[in-house]
Amino acid sequence: MRGGSQERECSAKCMKAGYLVMESFAGEDEIGGLRKTMDELLTQFDPSESSSVFSTTNQQHTKDHYFFDSAAxxxxxxxxxxxGDDGELKQPKELSxxxxxxxxHELDxxxxxxxxxSKVSSLVLSFGYRRPVVMQSMYIFKQPGIGGEVVPHQYNxxxxxxxxSCTGLWMALEDSTTLNGCLWAIPGSHKNGLVRRFVRGENGVTYDQPSPSYEQKDFVPIEMKAGSIIAIHGDLIHQSFENLSPKSRHAYSLHVVESDGCKWAQDNW
Ligand SMILES: O=C(O)CCC(=O)C(=O)O
Incomplete structure (x- = not known):
């Protein structure tokens, strides 16, 4: 893990591959509570409020105020x-x-x-962070049949x-397998550093470099049981495929950075 100008001690010991999976991090009650809360948020959500689509292959959403404002x-x-072609949802909003x-992480x-x-704080502090800040959180659904692919990227x-200094924490809220779109990563790829940045300009957000091409044979699948959590080094190349299976693959994800000695970039989205 990185969290300052130096590679942290723990990263060398525990993060040789650039990621670390911890099983049974959350119990059934915690998972049930987080999922039930999300069900309630979805019930309250009125689809006519937003037609913003999230896609890592088509970056249209990055020009969108709804996307920018979602930071808070x-x-x-x-x-x-x-x-569908008629612009209407093809399945209920809960599955869309x-x-x-x-x-x-701030509002709910x-x-x-x-x-x-304390367990999330202890985990983050064990990676050597001094004054960690959670910059964003996401609940990711990977919906059955239509869950979109996430192309190879690095959190940093x-x-x-x-x-x-970013580390991602990604907790499976359902079993995550090669069938329903689990994470894949190139072990050790974090050692090659950050490849490109996603910077905000007048016309939305763009990459400052084209994406390198990656060989699929270099990726390994990271299957995880519900309740397991993975810590992902901010420079690790990782991805996930489309979910064509009939099972969803819910996850809760956090992105943490160091605020002691690391400067937040003003042109982040
Ligand atoms: O949940 C996924 O499939 C990918 C998560 C991820 O890498 C991300 O959100 O940046």
Whole structure:
């Protein structure tokens, strides 16, 4: 893990691959509570409020005010394949949302309690952070049949500090397998550093470099049971495929940065 100008001690010991999976991090009651709260938020959500789609292959949403404003809100983004040719949802709204973000950890009491729990703090501090800040949170659905792919990327591209310090925490709220779109990563790829940044300009957000091409054979699947959590180094190349299976793959994800000695980039989205 990185969290300052130096590589942290723990990263060398526990993060050789650039990620670390911890099983049974959350119990059934916690998972049930987080999922039930999300069900309630979805019930209250009126789809006519937003038609914002989240896609990592088509970056249209990045020009969108709804996307920018979501940094401080609980906002809903549709799966790209949620709509028919007539522009109407093809399935109920509950099965149409790609993700909810990006301030669940601040605005929803249960997500806040979990995010700032002693076990999450201890985990983050064990990576050597001195004054960690949770910059964003997301509930990711990977809906059955239409759950969109997430192309290879690094967290530090989006949540950039100088020097880079992001760590992602991603907790499976359902079993996550190769069938329903689990995470895949290139072990050790974090050692090659940050490849490109996603910077905000006058016309929305763009990458400062084209994406390198990656060989699929270099990725390994990371299957996880519900309740397991994975810590992901901000420079690790990771991705997930479309979910064509009949099972969803819900997850709660947090992006943490160091605020002691690392400067938040003003041109982050
Ligand atoms: O949940 C996924 O499939 C991908 C999560 C991820 O890498 C991200 O949100 O940046």
């Amino acid at each position: 809100k609980i906002s809903f983004f549709f799966e790209e394949k949620a709509f 949302i790609n993700k909810v973000g990006h301030a669940l 009491p249960l997500y806040k309690e979990f995010t700032y729990s 591209s989006y949540v950039y500090t100088d020097p880079p």
